[in-house]
Amino acid sequence: MEYKLLMGNRILKNENEQSWSLNYYLTKNNLADCLWGVEIYKESNSSDGYSNENEVQSYFISESRVDVENIIYKLMENMVTPISLGEVLDDLC
Numbered sequence: 001m002e003y004k005l006l007m008g009n010r011i012l013k014n015e016n017e018q019s020w021s022l023n024y025y026l027t028k029n030n031l032a033d034c035l036w037g038v039e040i041y042k043e044s045n046s047s048d049g050y051s052n053e054n055e056v057q058s059y060f061i062s063e064s065r066v067d068v069e070n071i072i073y074k075l076m077e078n079m080v081t082p083i084s085l086g087e088v089l090d091d092l093c
Contacts, residue, residue, distance in 0.1 A: 002028060002029065002030045003026075003027060003028035003030070004025050004026070004027050004028075004039065005025060005026045005027075006023060006024070006025055007024045007025060007026050007069065007072045007073075007076070008023075008024050008072075008073075008076050009021055009022060009023045009024065010022045010024075010076055010079050012042075012079055012081070018044070019044075019045055020042055020043060020044050020045070020081075021042070021043045021045065022040060022041070022042050022076075022079060022080075022081065023040070023041040023042075023043070024038065024039075024040055024072050024075060024076050025038065025039040025040075025041070025058075026038065026065070026068060026069060026072060027039050027058060027060070028065075029060050033063070034063060035060035035061070035062065035063060036060065036061070036062050036063065036064065036065050036067075036068040037058055037059050037060035037061055037062075037068065038058065038059060038061065038068060038071060038072050038075065038085070038089075039056065039057070039058035040056070040057055040058075040075065040080065040081065040082045040085055041054070041055075041056045041082070042054065042055040042056070042081055042082050055081070055082040055083065056082055057082035057083070057085045057086070059085065059086065059089055061089060061093055062093075071089070071092055071093075074092065075088065
């Protein structure tokens, strides 16, 4: 992966007021026929402000940057997490 651009982030909270930061990245792999992709990084924040749990998932999905950007905006709007990214992309692509 040679290119990575932060497209946006969202804060996810549960009923116990625990929060997670979801960061959505546009990625490009020049080694794999210039495919554009998406990466979601989920960071859990403890009450003392230190991260204690992280997840990341990435997929290269298209040669079209515009198509991938549109998918990323849909992922952000629906607060998709790394664990469900693969299934959601199967439905969208």
